Amino acid sequence: MTIPLSLPVQAQDNACGTDRKIDIAEMTWPSAAALARIHATILEQGFGCNVEIVSGDTVPTSSSMLSRGTPAIAPELWTSSIEEPWAKGVADGKVVKLGDAITDGTVEGWFIPAYVAAEHPELKSVDDVVARPDLFPDPEDTSKGRLYSCPPGWTCEIATEAEYKAYGMQDTWNLFSPGSGGSLDASISRAFLRTEPILFYYWGPTAILGKYDAVQLDMGAVDKEGYACNTNADCDKPPVKTAYPSSPAIIGAASWIPEEAPNVAAYLAKAGLSNAEISKLLVYGDENQADAEATAENFLKTEQDTWTKWVSPEIAEKVIASLS
Structure with missing residues (x-):
């Protein structure tokens, strides 16, 4: 199932670097869904990329990226549950970690x-x-x-x-x-x-x-x-006192992204947010019963001091113009 973006593609002054469609996985939880929409808007309106949002979840998305190179980008991929296949995919040159989606971990x-x-x-x-x-x-x-x-x-x-x-x-x-x-x-x-x-x-x-x-x-x-x-109900050992481990949440991509669209890869490498910043953007969605697209739009309008640091002034200007 694909969900087309409502915003038109800006083909002029294409900074994307590739004519290939960049499909972005929109995961099922609120933070990942909002991040997918944020990146889709910036890549489409700012970089002039051909972008498509596709439904996703950790295991099916990573499996598809590893086997078929699609979706191209997973904006918030929790790799703790797919540690071994993901590490093998990186070693085999099929996928890459572009950056940390959550800079200070979950x-x-x-x-x-x-x-x-x-x-x-x-x-x-x-x-x-x-x-x-x-x-x-x-x-x-x-x-x-x-x-x-x-x-x-x-x-x-x-x-x-x-x-x-x-x-x-x-x-x-x-x-x-x-x-x-x-x-x-x-x-x-x-x-x-x-x-x-x-x-x-x-x-x-x-x-x-x-x-x-x-x-x-x-x-x-x-x-x-x-x-x-x-975490194992069948474990026969006594439970122990331990902190809950922080799970890495990365911006994962098919290996063709840095090869064919290095500008996109460079942007995503900078596009991490802290726990506090992501929690803040989710408050808007929660209080206004807003969907991922509306939550992303609010972030792009109200947190320009944050996301404009990820891109050039020219690209930021295009994105801001599209919001109005």
């Missing part, structure tokens, strides 16, 4: 509101918080604290339950299943809007972490072997 762990951390500066780590269930009372059982877990059915649900056990929280804390991602977001939003204490699992970049000032708790170093066991 975020995953346990959080508390900044207002709680300010009132209780001694709460730096999970160990610190575990010792104070009274500060995070379960509204249905105030004799214990409440930890809001990962949504059911996700791998992080298994990992969070394992950590809960590894920290010995069973006697003094309740592990609460939110029922869904939307319910977890609603519980977090309600707590922040009421300035109430809450201990919750979350990840980023996301609109929630862009909207609310949350503090990630120290969980120590990453124990790769322990984390692998923590």
Whole structure:
């Protein structure tokens, strides 16, 4: 399935370097979808490329890039789940990493509101918080604290339950299943809007972490072997305390992009955003119920100090003109 862009191709003053169609994978999660639309607009309107948005997801997109060289670009490819085939594809010259989509890596762990951390500066780590269930009372059982877990059915649900056990929280804390991602977001939003204490699992970049000032708790170093066991429901070893590893999220491309369109490759090599910057752009989509295209357009209009550094003044001028 392909989704044609609504904006016309500007063929004049073509800085693209190739007449070949550049198809960009629009992944199924909000940040990747918005990034796909941002890059599509800049490449089409600024560079004069022939651009097409195509539906994508991590495994099918990477498999197609490795075998057929299409789609040409994956703007936010999480390579942790495809580590071996991707590394082989790079070694074989089939695909390349042009840059980091998320410059400081993904975020995953346990959080508390900044207002709680300010009132209780001694709460730096999970160990610190575990010792104070009274500060995070379960509204249905105030004799214990409440930890809001990962949504059911996700791998992080298994990992969070394992950590809960590894920290010995069973006697003094309740592990609460939110029922869904939307319910977890609603519980977090309600707590922040009421300035109430809450201990919750979350990840980023996301609109929630862009909207609310949350503090990630120290969980120590990453124990790769322990984390692998923590995420495996069939692991027969005891769960261990470990930080959640940061997953690399790259701008991946078929190898023909730097060969045939070096200007495009050079642009994408600069086009990374931090967790905070991506979370900020997602807040607009969340608060305005905007789709990926509208979210991308808002970013291009309001964050010109950021993205214009990725391109020449001439290309930036063309993109800005197209927005109006």
